[in-house]
Amino acid sequence: MDEPDVTVADRRWNRAVRHPVRLVTRAVDTALAATGCHGPVTVVLADDRTVRQMNWRHRGRNRATNVLTFEYAPMQARGGVWGGDIIIAFETVRREARAARRDMAAHLAHLVIHGVLHLAGYDHHHPGEAREMEMHEARLLSGLGVANPWKQGRMAGMRERRP
Numbered sequence: 001m002d003e004p005d006v007t008v009a010d011r012r013w014n015r016a017v018r019h020p021v022r023l024v025t026r027a028v029d030t031a032l033a034a035t036g037c038h039g040p041v042t043v044v045l046a047d048d049r050t051v052r053q054m055n056w057r058h059r060g061r062n063r064a065t066n067v068l069t070f071e072y073a074p075m076q077a078r079g080g081v082w083g084g085d086i087i088i089a090f091e092t093v094r095r096e097a098r099a100a101r102r103d104m105a106a107h108l109a110h111l112v113i114h115g116v117l118h119l120a121g122y123d124h125h126h127p128g129e130a131r132e133m134e135m136h137e138a139r140l141l142s143g144l145g146v147a148n149p150w151k152q153g154r155m156a157g158m159r160e161r162r163p
Helices: 012-016 020-035 048-059 090-100 104-119 127-143
Strands: 005-008 041-046 067-071 084-089
Touching: 005 020, 012 020, 012 090, 020 041, 020 104, 020 127, 041 048, 041 104, 048 067, 048 084, 048 090, 067 104, 084 090, 084 104, 090 104, 104 127
Parallel strands: 005 041, 041 084
Antiparallel strands: 067 084
């Protein structure tokens, strides 16, 4: 399995999340192992401006979002060889984490797993697909020591585990 290429493009990630590169690498590796997929994955910890520009250029939406994924090659069936980029927006992630009263590291781990699952062919356009993806995310996050973000009435956060 290839090691993910992680770039911290916005320095605020280093102050907001302890060892962000290690955390992202663990989250990518966990999701890759669970999906059986392999191939190069690049994760860029960016800012809202960068994500908004990419969202506009590639998807025609002039707004920032928490995570964008881009496949390198047309998707094959789950379990195939593939690769892609995952770009995550700092300000949006910080805002979402605060609103949900979640640890920023926990939210980052969730979004990285979410992005890898998208690259592996998972989606959430229909209720059944969304539920399957959410359950898969919750199982993978549990292995990283992150509480289920989909469980209502619970302050989800990260247990003290080294990334």
